[in-house]
Structure formats: structure tokens, C-alpha cells
Amino acid sequence: MSRLRRTLVAVLAASSALLAGCAGIPTSGPIEQGAVVAPPGSDSFVRVIAREPVPGMSPEEVVRGFQEATASQEPGFTVAKKYLTPLAAATWKPERGVKVYDNSGLAYEQRGDVVAASGGLSGDIDAEGQWTVAAPGTRVDVRYGLARVDGEWRISAPPQGLVLGRADIDRSYRSFDLYYFTKDFLVLVPAPVTVPVTEAGLATTLVQSLLDGPTPWIAPSVSTGFPVGTRLASTSVPVVDGVAEVALSPEAALADDAGRQALSAQLVWTLRQLPEVTAVRISVGGQPFTVPGVGSVQSVDSWSSSDPDDVPETFTAYAIDERGLLRMSPDFKLSVQSELRPAGILPAVGLDATRLAALSGNRAQLWEYPLPAESDGTRRYAGVALARPSFDRTGGLWVVDRGRGLRLIEAGKVREIPVVGLPEDVAVEDISAASVARDGTRIALLVQRGSRVEPMVARIERAGDVVRVAAPRRVDSLLTDSLDLAWADSGTLVVLGSSGTSSLEVWRFGVGTTSVRRVGAPDGALTVAAGPNRSVLVGTADSLYRASGQGWTLVGPAAYPVYPG
DSSP, X not given: OOHHHHHHHHHHXXXXXHHHTOTTSOOOSOOEEEEEEOOTTSOOXXXXXXXXXXXXXXXXXXXXXXXXXXXXXXXXXXXXHTTBOHHXXXXXXXXXXXXXXXXXXXXXXXXXXXXXXXXXXXXXXXXXXXXXXXXXXXXXXXXXXXXXXXXXXXEEEOOSSEEEEHHHHHHXXXXXXXXXXXXXXXXXXXXXXXXXXXXXXXXXXXXXXXXXXXXXXXXXXXXXXXXXXXXXXXXXXXXXXXXXXXXXXXXXXXXXXXXXXXXXXXXXXXXXXXXXXXXXEEEETTEEOOOTTSOSEEETTOOGGGOTTOXXXXXXXXXXXXXXXXXXXXXXXXXEEEOOSSOOEEEEEOTTSSEEXXXXXXXXXXXXXXXXXXXXXXXXXXXXXXXXXXXXXXXXXXXXXXXXXXXXXXXXXXXXXXXXXOOTTOOGGXXXXXXXXXXXXXXXXXXEETTEEEEEEEEEEEETTEEEEEEXXXXXXXXXXXXXXXXXXXXXXXXXXXXXXXXXXXXXXXXXXXXXXXXXXXXXXXXXEOOTTSOOEEEOSSOEEEEETTEEEEEESOEEEEOOO
């Protein structure tokens, strides 16, 4: 069963008892905005009440009414199905996924007994709950066949799945992370899914989705601690006094000690997103599930050692001026850390803050220095037009040589990294910049596509000594020009860019979700830096700024800010 179908089934099951006692609720009249409801695991959202069809509706009115009813997330889509013929109601599959049209809405056109609806496509949510951004200019075109039933128009051929607007998604859906591990089982990796908000059953939905295994896009780059075949032993994950009770099937008992710790961390981190969950208790066959190092009730604060965004308190930003490398203190003061010989620009700092990489002034050479840099640098790579380098979790140094592709430097050796799955009109030579996620499983790219420079995110696949970057996906369809990008945390990408003729802005994207926030950038912005629970920084040619509310505060005369990674 798909993740989306499971959630829709949970909506029906959780609501049936409630509806049985609500015979007095009106079932006709216009759609109304209901009260603001705050279900477990979500922020407040507005419940919309669907209206039933009324006699004499035209084909277009029937289609519009059906669309509005499907947007209500009404249990079992009972009202929406009243717009369908009996056969269509029995065979319609709303769980097939969601086509999401943009804020310009849909245009309707009737041709005989067919109503066509078309508009701009914002993206798709597939049956697994994965959000995919549509290419700029992509259209959604759906057809509704209609027939007479007892003299009234009804939809006989609806599109499978749902067709909803961005406002419907913002109101009725939420994104949650399923947590899996890096291949070495050292760091958790978020795999976001977007699911309908329900008034109950989110704990069940998240655990069942987690047990289904990694979503297809991230699967080749992650691992799971659950033995094959592990499933829920009961139909739900009840939350009692803050404790999520997770009863697993006997297969879970096959896990060794390391596997038990891993699956526990995955469960705890996945369920801790629900505010009503304060702890997790795992059982198999009615007996407590023994996990080395923790008790039978695991706090949501457990497994902090696997935190994908865990950085030390000393984790801070660096920048460059004519004196060399500068280090920024917690109170945003800049001090000279090291002289760079030769002088460098566009630095990268290793996650352990013992290595520094920087480009030569003409951006043709990549140099590496120890930190603190008491000796001259070592040239690691000579290219043509290099972008800012980036360190991964294991110390690999990544850099884009514009027009020549992606390079990885490990143990002093340079290798060319293939990028597979790029859009048909894009080649590896069109990649203009890259930033590796701190967990090492994903890499953000800036890609030249005609006159546009778009941000994309791809996964990093490793099999023995073979490394490749695969399946790049758009982060957004609004940006037309992008100058720089950085990972704020394991699920958030920050991009310095613009949309159309607008001024430069700093955009924050929830990777794999519909979340987008933006704020205007300082005049002359050239580069951006971000880190977990740290201020976003922007550098101009000679000044460094930090984000402060909805504005920017000058830090000092410096350029090329960067956080480790």
C-alpha cells in the first residue's frame, strides 16, 4: 500500500466513529471555511467543508464542485464521490498521487460531455508522498468525461489521483521526515514525505512509511536498521501519555545489537516530529524490545549522536580579507585566523575545522591548507574556471570546474565524477557550482539551462571505490538566476538568486517539500553561507552581513563567508 493511500485510509478509519455521532451536521450548502484545527503533528490548518451536488448543475459546475470537494480532505471523499457515477465512484483512486497547479488556478472548457481543466503545473506528489517540482512552463491538462444519471450530470471518467492547488496543499498537507542512515550507519538522513493532515493516525502513518523503506529517490544512498519484512504487528501506533507504543512483527527480533540501536534511532527521530510524542516504547510479540544502552522507554532526546545537524558549539563561520582567513566569534566579531600563502578566495573549511581549501585569485587553481595555516598551501587541482569547493563528511573535497564537470579529491587523488540523470537539455558541463550536504548523501548543484541558472539536488551513490552523482531534481521553478548556494541543515538549502526581473533575494527551500521562504539580499550580494542553527551570512565584494529578522546587519569588512562543510 502506498504512503498516500495509507494516509487516506487512516483519515477514513479515524473519522468514521466521529461521523457516526454527527447526524445533525448539514450536508448541503456552499463550501465554508471551518474552524482552525490543530491535529497532532501539524501546525494549525483550516478545515474546509465540502458541499454536495445540487439539482440542475451544468457539467462545468459539477467538475468545479468535485474539485472543491476533493480539496476538503473530507473522510473517504464521501461527498466528492457523489459527483461521480456509481461505477466511477467505485473505481476512482485518489491515492494515485496529486497534481498541484499553481496559484493562477485552472481554466475550464466544456466540449460536449467532456470538461477540460488546464493551468500551470507547480509539481506532483506521488503515491509515496515524494514532492517533485515541475519544470518551468509545464502545464497540467486533465479531462473529465460526464454522463447523465437520473437526469443529472455526473463525472463518469475522472482523472486518477487528485488535482489540487498550491493553496490546498498549504492548507491540508504537511511534510514530515522519515529517517534512515548513511551507508556506514553513523549519521541519520532525512527523507521527506508530504501527506494529508489528519486528526489522528499520523504516528501510525509515519511508522508504517518508515517500515516501507527509503523513498525511491534516496534509497541508493542510505541504509535502514530494520530487518527485511519488519512491519507493524498492530493496526496503529497509539500515543499514551506522550509515549508512542510501537509493536513490531517478529522479524525485528532478528536485528543484532547495532541494528536494534539503528532502528530505534530511526523510530525516535521520525516520531519526535509529532509534538504529542515525548518518548517511544518498542515491543515484539508483546515483550519489550531490548536495545543496548537505553531503557524500554526511549526519550525523544535519545540518539543525539546520530543527529544529522549536530555541530559543536565552536562551529562558526569564516571569511577572507587582505590579511588572510578570518574567524567569526559567537558574538559576530572577526579576527585573523591564518595568513594564506598564496592568497585565496572562495574558501571551504572541513567539518573538523582542521583543513581549509581556497581558490587562487583567477579561480584556476585549488589550494589546500592546514588549520591553523602555519605553512604554505598545497595545490590540489588546476582547472579552468573553478567554483567554491565543498568538503564532505569523510573529508572528500568537491569542486566544479565550469565547462568541464565535477571533481572529487580524496587522499590526494583527483577523479572526475559522472552525473547521471540530468534533464535532456543539460550536460555535466552546464553545472556551475556545487555544495555537498554535511551528511555526504546529497549534493546541491547550480545548473545552467539556456538563460536560466537553476538549483537542483542530486544524491551521491557510493559502491566500493565507485562514486557517482545521480538523479538531479529541481528544488524550485521560480528562480531564473542563481549566484550561490549552501546547506543550512540536513533538510534546508539556501540560495542567493532572483526570479525574473526581481532583485536578488536569499531563498530558503525545504528540500523535497513545498516549503519556500525568501528575504531581500543586501546590495551587491555575491555569496551566501549557512549552517545548522546559525545565522545566514551574505558577502559582497568587501562587506559581510548576517541575517537579522527580516533584514541584514553589517558584521564587518570581509568577503566570501563560509561555514564548515
